Amino acid sequence: MSLKQVFIVVVLVVAAVVASMSAFVVDQRQQALVLQFGNPKEVVKEAGLHFKLPWQSVTNFDKRLLESDAPPNEVITKDKKTILVDSYTRWRITEPLKVYQVARTQAGVVARMDDVVRGKVREVLGQHTLPEIVSGGKDATLRVALMKSIRDRADKAVKDLGISVIDVRIKRADLPPENSDAVFKRMKAERNRIAKEYRSEGEEAAKEIRAEAEKTRKTILAEAYKNSEITRGKADAQTTGIYAKAYNRDPEFYAFTRSLEAYKKSINAHTKLVISPNSEFFNFFQQSHR
Secondary structure, X not given: OOHHHHHHHHHHHHHHHHHHHHEEEXXXXXXXXXXXXXXXXXXXXXXXXXXXXXXXXXXXXXXXXXXXXXXXXXXXXXXXXXXXXXXXXXXXXXXXXXXXXXXXXXHHHHHHHHHHHHHHHHHHHOOOXXXXXXXXXXXXXXXXXXXXXXXXXXHHHOHHHOEEEEEEEEEEEEOOHHHXXXXXXXXXXXXXXXXXXXXXXXXXXXXXXXXXXXXXXXXXXXXXXXXXXXXXXXXXXXXXXXXXHHHHHOHHHHHHHHHHHHHHHHOOOOOOOOOOXXXXXXXXXXXXXX
């Protein structure tokens, strides 16, 4: 190979290396910032093949809609209640140059944006009471208005960061654990008080029912006893009448049957009587003997 050919090859290799160091590709999901020794030189937002100087570098930033889920934020409401608000933010990088100048990296600008959003959450929710935040107001639209207000204020505050806040959403708003425990204890005590009232009212009603039932029972028994005594009296009267008629018809036979009933009821195989043989009790025995 001649010296000329060697020179051509060297030139081609150097050109290829320089071209590879100068060319860069921007993905359609990204935007790039060209830096020269750490100083911004050019912002590239168009996707495709681009060129730079070999000693320059490229830093990529996301162009898509991004989401940041910050830790729960402690908020003091208008009625002096402390709540933990868990929210997330949708945002987008609009000016990579500002992002680089302010925070250098995408992660750095996220941290600063989260601080701004958390501050706006405290600022907006602090103007309302806990019941309003939880229930959403009289027409249940307050939560939407609160999130819109937080988004607008946060978006205005982060303009200098080179980003735009698209949406802020509140996932949940809870009382701190110590407050929740206190609320649960109060709720439990209140439920116990109500249950005790119900039990007391139930016992009082049960006593009234039992007293009424006992009164009714005694009334029924008294009425039944009265009716039974009346019936028994009528039966005794009828019996007496029957006995009287029988006696008037044949007094001697009546006296005889009554004596036999007396013998049957008072004398059995083991009966011992100490009585005079001339007693009227054995009158019919004496007559039969004669």
